[in-house]
Amino acid sequence: MNTPPVLLSGSRLKLAVLLAALALGEALLAVLMAETIDRLLSGGTLLALPALPVAAGLAGLAGLALLTERWVGERFAQSFVIDCRAALFKAVTRHRGEGKDARWLTGLVNDMAALRNYALRGTVRLWTSALSAGGAITWVALTMPGERTALLPLAAGTGCMILLARPLARAIDSQRSQRGRMNRFFVRRVRIEMAGKPVTNGHGFRTLANLSDELGRLSVRRAIVAGAMTAVIALAGLLATLMIAVTALASGNGAGIAGSLTLIAFISTRLMETSRALHARIGGGIALARLAQKLARPARPRRPAAPPTAETTAKPVAAQVAVKEPIP
Numbered sequence: 001m002n003t004p005p006v007l008l009s010g011s012r013l014k015l016a017v018l019l020a021a022l023a024l025g026e027a028l029l030a031v032l033m034a035e036t037i038d039r040l041l042s043g044g045t046l047l048a049l050p051a052l053p054v055a056a057g058l059a060g061l062a063g064l065a066l067l068t069e070r071w072v073g074e075r076f077a078q079s080f081v082i083d084c085r086a087a088l089f090k091a092v093t094r095h096r097g098e099g100k101d102a103r104w105l106t107g108l109v110n111d112m113a114a115l116r117n118y119a120l121r122g123t124v125r126l127w128t129s130a131l132s133a134g135g136a137i138t139w140v141a142l143t144m145p146g147e148r149t150a151l152l153p154l155a156a157g158t159g160c161m162i163l164l165a166r167p168l169a170r171a172i173d174s175q176r177s178q179r180g181r182m183n184r185f186f187v188r189r190v191r192i193e194m195a196g197k198p199v200t201n202g203h204g205f206r207t208l209a210n211l212s213d214e215l216g217r218l219s220v221r222r223a224i225v226a227g228a229m230t231a232v233i234a235l236a237g238l239l240a241t242l243m244i245a246v247t248a249l250a251s252g253n254g255a256g257i258a259g260s261l262t263l264i265a266f267i268s269t270r271l272m273e274t275s276r277a278l279h280a281r282i283g284g285g286i287a288l289a290r291l292a293q294k295l296a297r298p299a300r301p302r303r304p305a306a307p308p309t310a311e312t313t314a315k316p317v318a319a320q321v322a323v324k325e326p327i328p
Helices: 011-042 051-094 101-109 111-143 145-163 165-195 205-251 258-296 310-324
Strands: none
Touching (some): 011 051, 011 258, 051 111, 051 258, 111 145, 111 258, 145 165, 145 205, 145 258, 165 205, 165 258
């Protein structure tokens, strides 16, 4: 296998379909909960049932859906990580004797966590949160004309989040490259120190400080860009809530906005999850690209064993003759 495993293949494809169905079900539960809250505050019923028990049942179903999503998502991610680890270890055996083991150890130890995040927190959360938010937004746009204007700041926030994805990818790539340099430095220095080899140019404390400072700077830059993605979604959700409140007060119907606010809060939360999932997917995608480079690297041809010479074959024969001679 010279390429990374396919994410949506085999049993993972079935799990992905199940996750998509769970995401749409969560959006439906959010819509029903919003309607139930409005009926509860107005003293009405839902499907000829008291609103309070219906709301409690919907809350329980929502919790069960979230738990099921987490369980299915973890199975999805672990299946992908297991295949990636097996592919990388197979490549290690194919490159036996070539050296540069620090590069392979970094992939086997550090990149597996990034690949899990790529599958679970990136891919799974990205499509579940996007589907849930998209389903709720579609419901608002089609059935709630008074709240359609509140979708504008959410759309603007989503656009800003997408625009920030490219600088975030650059920041993550720089940070991962610097972390790789530090890991290789550690592997070399630990070998030297544990083997007790003579040290001529110091123990590397100055190099370690320089590498750590640069890694810290790049980590802060990554955090700033990722924080900006989350901040624009949070601001968009607050503006959408404010627009609904102002519109309801202007129309004199302030008592009937609880359901609308609940639905907008659900959409904002899902978009926040989408922002974090996009962050994880970008970081994991870089790790997956590096895994692909390692797997595609051709193995060096091994040198054939030297043919036996007269000198190498004479010694065993002489030894056999010496053993067979009787002892005087």
